[in-house]
Amino acid sequence: MTFSKTKMETLVKIFLWFSLCFLFSPANGDEKPSAYQVLQSYNLPIGVLPKGALEYTLDPNSGEFSVNLSSNCGFHAGSYKIKYSSPITGVISNNTLGDISGVKVKVSLFWISIETVKRNQDQLAFKIGDITTKHFKVGSFNSCPDCN
Numbered sequence: 001m002t003f004s005k006t007k008m009e010t011l012v013k014i015f016l017w018f019s020l021c022f023l024f025s026p027a028n029g030d031e032k033p034s035a036y037q038v039l040q041s042y043n044l045p046i047g048v049l050p051k052g053a054l055e056y057t058l059d060p061n062s063g064e065f066s067v068n069l070s071s072n073c074g075f076h077a078g079s080y081k082i083k084y085s086s087p088i089t090g091v092i093s094n095n096t097l098g099d100i101s102g103v104k105v106k107v108s109l110f111w112i113s114i115e116t117v118k119r120n121q122d123q124l125a126f127k128i129g130d131i132t133t134k135h136f137k138v139g140s141f142n143s144c145p146d147c148n
């Protein structure tokens, strides 16, 4: 069986058309990852954000992010009182949240900003203002605090 030249060209065009469609059609599961999945992709545990993180923006080059919670959020973590206020902003990179704004911890009478969260293997270090740095096990942050 032989194709005429034009038939052959048509077949090639159809083939290319299908290949291109395949290349450019969005893959299944190509939806925007959740804020929690973004944390994990930078090797950070999901529990550094409370439940209710919905909208976020992230510049993948600089790591600058902004995330809004469905409601503002305060809770006790052991002997600490912590509050999150939207928008929570900062710069994310592997193992680190830096330049954070929107997360505070109560130290005696004062609300002090948590400025940096840095992972070192199985430890998470929270830098609290210029005052102190507290270390916790990463495993304590495997689930998200619930504000309600």
Ligand SMILES: *[C@@H]1O[C@H](CO)[C@@H](O)[C@H](O)[C@H]1NC(C)=O
Pocket (backbone or CB within 6 Å): 055, 056, 057, 066, 067, 068, 086, 087
């Ligand atoms: C967060 O909420 C503020 C105020 O409603 C809004 O201006 C901002 O665009 C929101 N950010 C995101 C990432 O959706």
Ligand SMILES: *[C@@H]1O[C@H](CO)[C@@H](O)[C@H](O)[C@H]1NC(C)=O
Pocket (backbone or CB within 6 Å): 093, 094
């Ligand atoms: C983060 O870590 C992953 C895996 O270890 C690596 O592939 C990636 O290049 C790192 N990204 C940056 C910005 O260092």
